Amino acid sequence: MATSTDEELRARAARLTVAHDGEAWILGRPELGVFVAVPEPGAVFVTTLQDTGSLDEATARAGDVAGEPVDGADFLDGLTAAGLLDPPGEQPDPRGRVKWIEGVSPRAARRLFGPVAWSCYGAAAVLSAGLLLLRPELRPSWQDAWFLPSPGLSAFIWLLLAMACGAVHEAWHWLAGRAIDVPAVFRVSHRGLYVVYETDLTQIVTVPRQRRHGVYLAGMAVDVVLLAASLGARLLGVGGVAGEFLAAVSLLLVVNLVWQWAALPLRSDAYALLANALRCHNLYRATWLTAKSRLFRLSPPEANELAQMSERDRSVARWFVVPYVAGVAVMGWMFATVVLPLVVSLGQWGLEQLTSNSVTSAGFWEALAVAVYIGVQLCVPPALALRERRLRRSGRLL
Numbered sequence: 001m002a003t004s005t006d007e008e009l010r011a012r013a014a015r016l017t018v019a020h021d022g023e024a025w026i027l028g029r030p031e032l033g034v035f036v037a038v039p040e041p042g043a044v045f046v047t048t049l050q051d052t053g054s055l056d057e058a059t060a061r062a063g064d065v066a067g068e069p070v071d072g073a074d075f076l077d078g079l080t081a082a083g084l085l086d087p088p089g090e091q092p093d094p095r096g097r098v099k100w101i102e103g104v105s106p107r108a109a110r111r112l113f114g115p116v117a118w119s120c121y122g123a124a125a126v127l128s129a130g131l132l133l134l135r136p137e138l139r140p141s142w143q144d145a146w147f148l149p150s151p152g153l154s155a156f157i158w159l160l161l162a163m164a165c166g167a168v169h170e171a172w173h174w175l176a177g178r179a180i181d182v183p184a185v186f187r188v189s190h191r192g193l194y195v196v197y198e199t200d201l202t203q204i205v206t207v208p209r210q211r212r213h214g215v216y217l218a219g220m221a222v223d224v225v226l227l228a229a230s231l232g233a234r235l236l237g238v239g240g241v242a243g244e245f246l247a248a249v250s251l252l253l254v255v256n257l258v259w260q261w262a263a264l265p266l267r268s269d270a271y272a273l274l275a276n277a278l279r280c281h282n283l284y285r286a287t288w289l290t291a292k293s294r295l296f297r298l299s300p301p302e303a304n305e306l307a308q309m310s311e312r313d314r315s316v317a318r319w320f321v322v323p324y325v326a327g328v329a330v331m332g333w334m335f336a337t338v339v340l341p342l343v344v345s346l347g348q349w350g351l352e353q354l355t356s357n358s359v360t361s362a363g364f365w366e367a368l369a370v371a372v373y374i375g376v377q378l379c380v381p382p383a384l385a386l387r388e389r390r391l392r393r394s395g396r397l398l
Contacts, residue, residue: 009076010053012085018043019206024281024310026205027084034083035205037281037310041066045075109178113214121221124228131231132254138231140251142341147244151349152366158248165226165252169219173199173269176218180211209276216273220260227253255338262330264323278316282309286317287324294321346370 019026025043028035041062048058059072079085111117131138148154182204204212230246230253238246261270267284275283289306292298298306306314353367 006053006055008053009049009055010051013046013049013053016046016050016079016084017206018046027079028203028206029084029086035202036082036084039066041070042075045070045072046079104175104178106178106181109175112172113176113179113218118214118221121217121225124221125224127228128224128231131228131235135235138234138250140247140254142251142338142345144244144247144251145342146345147241147248150366151346152353152370154248155346155370158252161249161252165223165249165256168222168226169256170199172218172222173201173215176215177201177204180207180215182207182215209279212276213273216269216276219269220257223253223257227257251338255334258330258334262327262334264327274320278312278320280310280313280316282313283316283320285309286313287320290314290317291321291324 015029017026017028019028024037025040026035027038027042027046044065045058045062048061049055052058055072055076059070062072062075063070076085145158146154148157177199182201201215204215227250230249234243234246234250260268262268264271264274265284265288271284275281280286286306286309289298289302292302293306350367350371353363354371357364357367359365
């Protein structure tokens, strides 16, 4: 009969999920969104605890699989430090959750990600690429952002358009997760004054890797459908204000799609897709440390961290540095060819409005509103970062 200590260990271990993932095993607490990758002996250790509650037996079985003695008490301390053995936490705050989308059934979601649907996404990608390559007049440029006579009003509508496209993009990730029965939450939240959309799909690590690809591709899939629709409408002769608006939509979507593939250092959707396809667990960190080791010198803790990573992550990181650095170059090119001209153009317009119009004119107040908005957008992120840094130093933010 198990002792009270054994019963306690069994109860703590019962909170964990154990899933096989290629060369590693994933131990997780889905309700907390905490997951770690461990070798097979670690998984055997946990499943034995779940069965027997005996630390000695779990240690012995893990040692048999490892082929050498293991320190079960130390591994148990590591699981505790990672938060995997903590008591059940509070339920996630439901505020901001979009209930209507969470009411979509898995069966309905699967219709959007079956063979027919993916054929449509592929056709949209081919059509978009073909039109952009073969019809130069349809290629977007930064000037397309000013699709109204007033750059200020164009900038405001551009903001709303970006928010709408972002919402659709994230919702498609959620629907793709729903289609493979991954519990997820879609929320509307904010970062300072920024409205952001959050798709919590942390439990996807418990799903076999080959089933995850569609979830990571889903946002870009719906983006190419919208891009194909906007380009196709212009090809068919939609002109005037509507045509200029569609050109602005095309610009936004092209920037988003290029960004997803360029922003590998920022762990974009494309990064998640590639890391999953390459069977890596922490490719981002491994690549960063590898790149740093080639350019500078790693600190002893960093060198030890890299050495402790899986051989697979370190092997892939050696060549993944190339697309990683190329992505940085593409992001710089996007800034120089799209973002910077937009900012300069908007700044010139605003300065002209503020200096040439009286304070009673609509142009003056429109330019002032745009200037205040941009100023707040630029100041809020560093202000929030400084605030969080002070809170961490004071111990009020963990």
